[in-house]
Each structure stands twice: as C-alpha cells, then as structure tokens.
Amino acid sequence: MEAEAVKLLAAGLAIGLGAIGPGLGIGLLAMGALQAIGRNPEAQGQIQVNMFIGIAFAEAVAIYALVVALILLFVV
C-alpha cells in the first residue's frame, strides 16, 4: 500500500477504535445517572453535575484518539 493510503486508514482506525471505549463509558455513565435520578429525584442537580464531569473525563480518551488521528492526517 502507498504511504498516503496507510495514513488515511490509520487516521480512520485511530478515531474509530478510539471512540468505542468512551462511547461505552458515556453510555454507562448516563445509565447510572438516570437510575440514580429515578431513585432520588431530589438529588438531580448534584447527580447531573457529577455526570457531566464523568462524561468529560470519559470523553477525554476519545479526544486523545482524535488528536492522534489529526496528527496522522496533517503532521506525519
């Protein structure tokens, strides 16, 4: 394969595979938060804030994949 083709493939795989884990993680986080809100609706505000923080940390992994993909596309 040409170097250019490998680069494109690698960038696609990097972000595609890298998004699986965070996707699962965010889904689990939202599930837990929704269940918690269902059990204790008064704590909704606190739960939501913590959920967003958790989602942001799970999402950070996908962001590192994005950075790698962008580096592969435009820098390497």
Add this chain to the structure above:
Amino acid sequence: MPTGKGAKRMTLKIIIGLVIAIAIIVVGNIFVPVPRAAIEVAAEPIGLGPISNALFTSFILSIIIVGLAFFIGRKLKEKPSGVQNIVEVLIEALDGLVNNIAPKKWAPTFFPILATIFIYLLFANWFSLLTPLLGSFGIIHPTDHGGIPVEKVTFITGSPDDLHHEPAGEEGHGEADAAHGETAEEAHGMEVMVVPLFRAPSSDLNLTFALALTTMVLVQVFGLWERGIGYLGNFIRLDGFSKKGPMMGAIDFFVGLLEGVSEFAKIISFSFRLFGNIFAGEVILIVIPSLVSLLLLLVFFGLEIFVGIIQAFVFFILSLVFFSMATQHHGEEH
C-alpha cells in the same frame, strides 16, 4: 404476531413516513443540488496579516457581546421583562452552580471568570450554525485542485482578471460570493477557492487552546494563592517517605508526578474537546447538504444548537471543578 387493524395502520404509518423521508432526500438532491465546500482544519488568513478569519470573527463577537451587555445593563428594571428575564435566569443559574460547588470564600472570585467563559463560548459555538450561510462569503484565490470554476463565482469587488496576474499561492483580491456550481464539471478556466471571511472562533484550535491554557494557569494561580507553597505538595509528595515507609512513599511520589502530568493533559483535553465538537459540527453542516439533502440540515441544526450549549456548559463546569479542587485543602481530609 400482531395482526388486525391496529398493526396494519402502524405499518401504513411507517411506510408513509419512509416515503416522505425518501421524497425529501430525492427532491432536495434534484432541485437544490449543493456542491461540496472545502473543509479546512486550520483557520485561514484573510489578508489582514496575522488575523485569521476565526480571530476576525471573535473580535466581532466580542464587540457584539459587550454591546449587548451594555444595552441590557443600561435599563435594568425592578420587574424584569423581555431580554432582561432571559439574562437574569442565565446569570442566576450560573451563580447558583458556582456557589454550590466552589468554596464560599472563592465563589465571588470564580463567578465572573467562569460566567465570561460560558457566555463567550455560547456565542462562539452557536456562530458555527451560520457556517452554511456565511461560509460562502469570502476572499477568492486560485487553487490547483478541488476548486470551483471561476465562472461560478460572483465577484462583488474586483474581477477574475485580477486573479490571473498573481503568482499561485498568494491571495487574490476581491470579496466574492461563491455561487454554487457543480465541481464535477470540467472547468475551462481556472479553479478558485473561497476562503470564508467568517468562521466560528471555537472551531479554531488556537482559541480553544488559549482558553484551556488560561484556565489551567488560573487553576495553578488560585491553588498557590489559597494554599501557598503547600499546593506544590500535590505534585511533589515527599511526606509519604516519613509517614508510610520507603515503598509506599515512592508510590506516593510517583502518583504526585502523575498528577503533575495530568495538569498538562487537561490542557489538551480541554482544547481538543471544544475544538473537536464544534469543528465536527461545522463539517456536518457543510457535508450534509451535498451528501443527503438540504432539508435534512434542519435536523442537524437542532443537534448543533444542543451541542453548542452543552460544550459551553462542560467547559464552564470543568473549570469550576478544577478551580474548586485547587482551592480546597486536601491535607486535612485524609
């Protein structure tokens, strides 16, 4: 197996829905064909020296926000109405969050910084909704590949002849409105590219990185301010050696170093989270009309409005949490 009248009606509804969806896509593609626009990751120069189109837009947005704040703040009423209501709800919600999470002593210091970030990012993110419209206004310059034929472009100032005399790679004059034409057509003239004059500031990595850097530097400043030199004990943990023995002390020390590295990782994740979300939204808004249908764009507008407000909120809440964590005394908790 569900049988009977109800099931049949359900099936009919689904079929009608599918037919309508396909009709929208087909009609949209035949009657309103949209060529694919160029997608640039970096913000492009627009002939103003170092000022790129994203920076230019951020200047304009800043002026708009300051103007809005000035005009709304000038005639405040005891009984709020209209715009004042909206602004008050927003400010009160943000203030409530800051007071809930931040230490009492620091909440008044944090609030102006964080509210500024939120309001500015809200405007900056929502500006990307205008990309399909404003993206076609810009400065024309010749390109070698993947451009629009020069005949398809409407010149507001200047003319196609100006472009010919310039060496390739330099920007041409003339602000122009890129007319939509089929790029597949073989151009007999030259091909040109339109560099948009406006671009959502948060779809430029420079802005998001600058914001992230400012936030993380402020985190360190607040931490040092509140806890003095003891704040550095977060990163260089030496007291573990005397308290827990050499083995656990070494682990503690290493954890402290990791903590330090994660401060830098936060800058990267902060900046790329915002950039990635808004830039991806812009790309979707640009690609969907040419890929599926112009009418489907409405759905994605809804999504982008949501993403814009969520990302502004995430930036706000994360900076708030990092500020609060830096100013809390961890030592006494354990």
